[in-house]
Amino acid sequence: MADIKESPPLFDTNETKVDDLDDDDEDIFASAVQDQNQLEDSSPYNGVSTIQAELPKLTLRDAPEENSFSSVSSPAPGPLSSPLGPMSTDIGDLHDVPINDNTDVLSTNVMQPQSPDVVLTDSSDVFLKITVTSPQKIGDGMGAYVAYKVETKTNMPIFRKRNFSVIRRFSDFLGLHDKLTDKYLRNGRIIPPAPEKSVIGTTKIKMSGDKNQEQNSSSTEFIEKRRAALERYLNRTAAHPVLSVDPDFREFLEADMELPKATNTSALSGKGVMRLFNKVGETVNKITYKMDETDKWFEEKTSQIDSLDVQLRALHSAVDTLTNQRRELATCTGATARSIAVLGHGEPGASLGRALAQLAETLEKVEVIRRAQSNSDLYQFGEMLRDYVALIGAIKDVFHERVKVFQNWQHAQMMLNKKREQKARLEQSGRTDKTSQAATEVIEWEAKVDRGQEEFDNISKMIKKEVERFELVRVEDFKKQLTEYLESMLQYQNQLIKYWESFLPEARAVA
Template sequence: MAENKEPPPLFDDLDINTNNELDDDDDEDIFASAIQEQNPLSTSNSYNGVSGIQAELPKLSLRDAPEDTSYSTVSSPAPGQLSSPLGMPNDINDLHEVQINDDSLSQSLKQSQSLEEVPTEISDTMLKITVTSPAKIGEGMGAYVVYRVETKTNMPIFKKRNFSVIRRFSDFLGLHDKLIEKYLRNGRIIPPAPEKSVIGMTKIKMSGDKNQEQNSSSTDFIERRRAALERYLNRTASHPVLSVDPDFREFLEADMELPKATSTSALSGAGVMRLFNKVGETVNKITYKMDESDSWFEEKTSQIDSLDTQLRALHSAVETLTNQRQELASFTGASAKSIAVLGHGEVGVSLGRALAQLAETLEKVEVVRRAQSNSDLYQFGEMLRDYVALIGAIKDVFHERVKVFQNWQHAQMMLNKKREQKARLEQAGRSDKTTQAATEVIEWESKVERGQEEFDNISKMIKKEVERFEILRVEDFKKQLTEYLETMLQHQNHLIKHWESFLPEARAVG
């Protein structure tokens, strides 16, 4: 069956932070400094890029991709401005080491059944979320970045139709952890939150007015994170179950500071345990192979791996393309300056004028090249990055099903042991312990039934979630690629116009 599968995706999920203070304040938030500037992807109609410095960074959304003839929507910014319980057993023989929690299992089953009652589609509803105005709070190592989360909706479960709140990065991670805890065990695909980045926030801390290069890099990082947070919230909002979750609603409309999500800190007690758990989970994924009896899962696992490999390769290629366009834009700008100097020293009037016109044309071409580079990054590259993370979320829910299967098999193994123990006691005439053994057999029979029921439920839910994901993925890819290609076509048309306007001047050289 694997022969018919598509190939596999793009980068590793684990980004381990090594600074405790960074994580305590968003991982990114502790470093602060270069966020007081304006966005690179503004919707101005001029070629002059972005200018001005503000206390807060204005909203920039890829949904506002240029449909006019301007480039500043995707043009590069001026210096200092913003651009656009440890793993499960590794062998089935070790399953006896796993302890089954009756209450937890029952609760999970009840929650799974109750979630089935939630309608899978919500018609005629609107829930649109934008993340705007990144701003630094505090100074030094205690500084962090906050974002304004604005919501527009017609859903009756919300108290207002329009509202906004201030949230920090750790709040987003805390929300994601809550959703994972509640829904992953039931087979729901939870949209992944943006990863932490010590390097990105270190750049923000080190950037300042005197270091324009670092300042531009840090503001670009903030903009990419802002856009990623916005996409994360809207993906969550589009899910028929997650969108009505109490924690999600509180995150959107509770106009107060949320309790600090200390579990998001890498080096806190919870963070260290989470790191060990991830290592254990990774080892378990590698070493434990489930005997798959459902051909659908066997097929989908191969397809997901193939898609993962393809997306990762494509994302890498797009990153290379982006860097090359940026270099091309820089070289074009350098050429324009050199030609302008050459034109000033030219004795011939017509040739000097032609060289000056050529320098001006190359300056315009530089702007277009930077616009193309930003389109590659923000409209195409970031979409691919999102889907690599989404594929990781699908793999996580597939692995959760394996863990449920392991618990079920452990219960079955323990039931067999208890039955054998009961039979030996009966043969030995130990009536004093036979009753207790019979009770234990009944208990493990119940655990086996619940384990099988939970396994069947999560398998059923995963199939529904993957089917929904595939439908949305096709629609989303079509929309995003269409917008990207339209923008590329606009860029090429502008390049043609620039060179056509220069051609008469070149021909006029006598």
């Protein structure tokens, strides 16, 4: 029996979680603790899919079907999207999605990612591939919302079809995450985090119109980033051996009907405000309550996770700064190209005028390359880091859930001691009429203590397996995506060298 420890009152095991209201928000290559074959479940989380794009004539509009980095001259991997200029809002094809007069399809001039197959077991023949496409704005004004087409390809026997698609809005994704959290977080499962809500981004979408092209471009880029994040969320969930066969997850993927509105996900509702207060209370509890950890594994992992979180956030901030500076550099390069072109038209000397025109053309190509580089910075590297910051948050959540289970166990132990003392006082005073009731209460609290200890032991074991699975995949996935990002940067730099080398003879030929 554990030692008696004063603790806060008993927590509700079905406490509602709250989503963050902001949009913005260690040793990275730490080794796994044990081999994957020792894990209870054989299927790890799938890493964030990295998308490649062809770069013919310095554009990022076509995406290859497969990722290939066989040589430096092969097509460069591109970002999840590439807003090289103001994004269009032309109506696109939605296949089976009916479009009425109030439907505004938010298509972009960027590629759609091709997610890799998610292998759920050791057999490569079993797969579950999910893509999120065709974001569309439905309705106008503050009542508008964005719906997405969720396409699934699988050969798993638990699904009725092999290829199917449904339409889901953003709140449906959050509703699914809440259901999975309510079911499995208490058991020690790491629930892949859903994309964060953004009041600012949502408001921009609702208020965007044909007249405001700058706002349309901003809102469309936001939607594309959210679409890619939703796709990564579903594929991470599909890669989990337990979550992938959950009835709510299967219903989300294949139920060809509108799901019940997930009202609990609304940030501005009354329930949303209550969840915010609950979140504040949990945050205070995390700060004020310090568990006397007896398991060295958890003590070390907690320190490692905190350090990894700090490192990833710092790296993400640096990449974000790099992205902004690269975009600014691309803009300045384009402005320089236009100024040199004007200067070349007024130059009387034929050779010098031709050289200036060639320089302007070269700078225009360089501008496109630098915009592509900034997109790779953001979508290939930056979004991957954002994903892992969110995953670290999910691990912290399950660690805190274990602390709450410990608090409940200690609270039950404290109540058992009080009931035993009360029973002893009644026996000493000779009040046999209440002794039997006190004895019954002691038995009840003894059972609660035993259940509390069992629950604590079970969640501790499960967390170890989940974290070890995460570590095994994280190292390989991070290495793979970082390599692809560096290869894309190398190809961009090689292309820049070719442009300047082709211009050099023209510059030397100036009389």
